[in-house]
Amino acid sequence: MNERIARDVVLVRAIETADQKREVLSEDDRMYASRSAKELAQWQASDSKSQVTTDHFLQQRSEQILKRIAERTPAFAAFTKRRSGLKGLAVVLPVVALLLGAGLDRITDPHRVDLLSAPLLLIIAWNLLVYLGLLVWACLPAAKPGGAKSALLHKLSIGKTALPRKLPHALSAGLLSFMAEWTQLSTKLTTARLSRTVHLSAAMFAVGAVLSLYARGFLSQYSAGWESTFLDATQVHTILSALFTPAVSLFHLQDFSLAEVEALRFGHAPSAEGGARWVHLYAATIFLLVVLPRLALAIFSNWRAKRLEKHFRLDLEQPYFRKLGEALGTGAGVAPGALAGGGVLRVLPYSFTLDEARDKGLATIATMLLGEQARLMLRPSSAYGEEAAEALRETRLDDVGVTLTAVLFSLAATPEKENHGAFLEYLVRHSARGVGVLIDESGFAERIGAQAGGQARIAERIALWQQFCSFHHTTASIVSLIDPSTRPLDAGAGLTLSAAP
Template structure:
């Protein structure tokens, strides 16, 4: 699935999950979009003489829903079609700005000479060396690098500049806020690749601009090369330039220099005027070679894999289709019926709660979904081993741990069980929280207990769903 299609699908997902009361998107709207999308996907598949795919169904369905919502709420339609503009800024503006800055940098600093200690050129090289060191550090500390990308400007790269439109139904505004957070998170890898590509190309363009400036001025101007310093003598300058230009001389087979020659190139010495005038071209070649070796080649080498990652992620966006929302739509698209495998933890499920769990399975995975209720995991028992043993009987569609919120969450027991579930099922791990044992609590204390459990589950990497397994079917799901 391409990036724009994934963005539309995720936005529709946020709307449908936020609009539980069917206020902005009725049940008829959803059924019509599903039926139309199935027909469009089948028609497209027949045109391509291939089987219809689930991603194409999701893309067509999202398009139908967004058109309908955009017609009813123009502000939402504008938001749905918003583009961040990052492709133009990152792809063209920054590299062009870097090139122009490189063209002007050395010209502004010293328009008449080739300064052996040219501050702009040395800063370009030094800055890039520091960046290479930072890249190595980031590679060793990936989590730190990821946190550094989580900033407002990266959010703008993801969803564009501007806030949530006002004067929209509450559920629609809530959906848009949820979408912004989710899209920023799951598009982080794509936008990080885009930013890396742009920064590397801009740095390379800066160096290329400086090279172009050196050679273009040399066509119409006769360079005089030399150096001057208050604190460095000829030996210090020779040592520094030997470190800087040694690899360049060896790689490009350029003419070298000696300590005595460096001593004669100091600005302000009347005896070396002819020497200064005759050495300009050699030092232009040396600085151009240094910029190519230390900046252009490494930066382009780093930009190529970043560009490939961005291209690949844009064409094959990593949208997780194993979530319950997509599992439920898979049935509507003609897929197999899902199975909700429920593993109670230190919790005996009676007949009434078992029937309610069947309704949860339908809500999570569609009308044809089935429930498979497994034996409870005893309190204090290693949940990892239990989940692994019970999983050997077959691969379920979704595995969910069931907790009673009458218990207090404990890291070493409930937390360990959730960790085992996450290790078994990945990021889509689901936890059902039954609040039926808390009917005697007042509303304030009930909210506190719900938030306690929700935060506990999210901390351990699972998605919590709060249900009341003794409530009537229309009030089964209290919150999510």
């Protein structure tokens, strides 16, 4: 599916997941959207004489649900029309860079061409350093976005981060969840688009600097020369030869000798030679070392962005999509990409020993998430404070037979970065298909639920865990293993996976 369809699908999933009490979308709304989407997808496949695909079904369903919510909540309609902050930046930044490059002549002598021109040499040196940095970065392991970079990606992926006013609480929670998730899912696409803009802007800055040289040359008589406290003519000749050799060789420009460089030193007898020769050398060198490579990088980034935009990948093996796949069915000529029920839920408890009742509750949750044919794979509990690598040494996190991996924490525990966080970070980093988080409230609720202010304490602890999991790039799904029906995880409220780094 393309970016627009994926964005709508992720938005609908976030809203349905947050709307557990059916305040925004009733059960009838969801069932009607699924039935209608199935029919529309079948008609679309019939018209094109192809099979029904999951993409068609999800597209039709998300469009109907978003339209229905927009009709009921006008403030939400404005949110759906938001676009990323990159479109304006992609136009403004190259134009500003061109103007800034053209303004370089304001900080140089308008009547001479300095053979050791600091602005022009800095342009070349900076871009060569950037190319070296890109090569080194390409060889390094992929790093997880964080800090200021994540904030920038969030702004560029979503645009305005403020929510519209007068939205139902469940809808606001869904939009917040969507913005965080979409920022993570679209990181590669946003980075490609940003790279395209940055490389194009760098090329435009260099073009502006060269144009300013030629424009000023039409109105002023250049005199060429150089001066230095620490460099002699031989060193300057060596530097300029290394710098201008590619341009001289490729464009067959006039070369220069050591004697000519010596004669152009300011303070010696004035040279009759004008500056046009050196303007051409600098212009050709900047074109070869800056403009062409930057344009090539911009073209590559544009190709990558277009490719990611047309083929935006979502993990359709997640429980939410599997449950929707039951509405689409498996016997109606569904294409290979369609979904089927069933699967394996692997649970990794952390400092949590399950009794028989809670073990049965987990089996019920597996059925809620993956359908009637779901199977539960319960791993031994990891001890508090134990290193994740040691605790999981016999667990294959890349097991293709596992549909969904979830960490199980107890709400009674207070989340700690160095223990719970380290365990979760290890799983997020090493799980190829992502990892979900289940927080069991049953033990904590039994202990303090009936006390004065107990419900408020439970709500505070839930908020703390949700914030903690969000910090570690996943979402906490609250469950009750004693009575799973009190915290249902169904098609509208599935377990959210963290994206694999």
